[in-house]
Amino acid sequence: AQTVTQSQPEMSVQEAETVTLSCTYDTSENNYYLFWYKQPPSRQMILVIRQEAYKQQNATENRFSVNFQKAAKSFSLKISDSQLGDTAMYFCASRSYNTDKLIFGTGTRLQVFP
């Protein structure tokens, strides 16, 4: 079975600084997707970034980038130049190619301070 673990319940960072959120996962599949979702206080969950496991290159979306270590089953999210609007819950998730189920971690609450 797939599992996703986020070991940091809460993190904080000062505006303009960089923060890294950790995520590890466990799967027996070779082909899968990994995601980071953001849930701001307004509550609607939105996709931040995704990574396909067969791609060795780390995904990047503007200030957001991942460090994907397939052998270690690690998928951390780095937020550069943090902004107040980055304050949110961040969820790591995975889905194997041959399933319809997206499995989430328990989330990390990120607070960005001015």
Place this chain on the structure above:
Amino acid sequence: SQTIHQWPATLVQPVGSPLSLECTVEGTSNPNLYWYRQAAGRGLQLLFYSVGIGQISSEVPQNLSASRPQDRQFILSSKKLLLSDSGFYLCAWRGGPRELFFGEGSRLTVL
């Protein structure tokens, strides 16, 4: 463009009362549909998913049920709510191979 709507946004119900949460997707056909629950301080738990009309897969045994009467409609129900059913319920759809798109969520408080 595709949109997803959930209602009601907020619901307060007494223990033992019925429940119906509705989710509708627009702008796509034959989406995969999902119901997740987010309890306070916890992550998202997959409750049900559906790959087509009348096709429901249940992930967690509980007193909730789901139905998909139309292609783009997904309903979460209960005949008798429990206190433990309180939480934030999220509907989502997947129209392609990758990520899910979520609705605004429905907050249920059972008293």
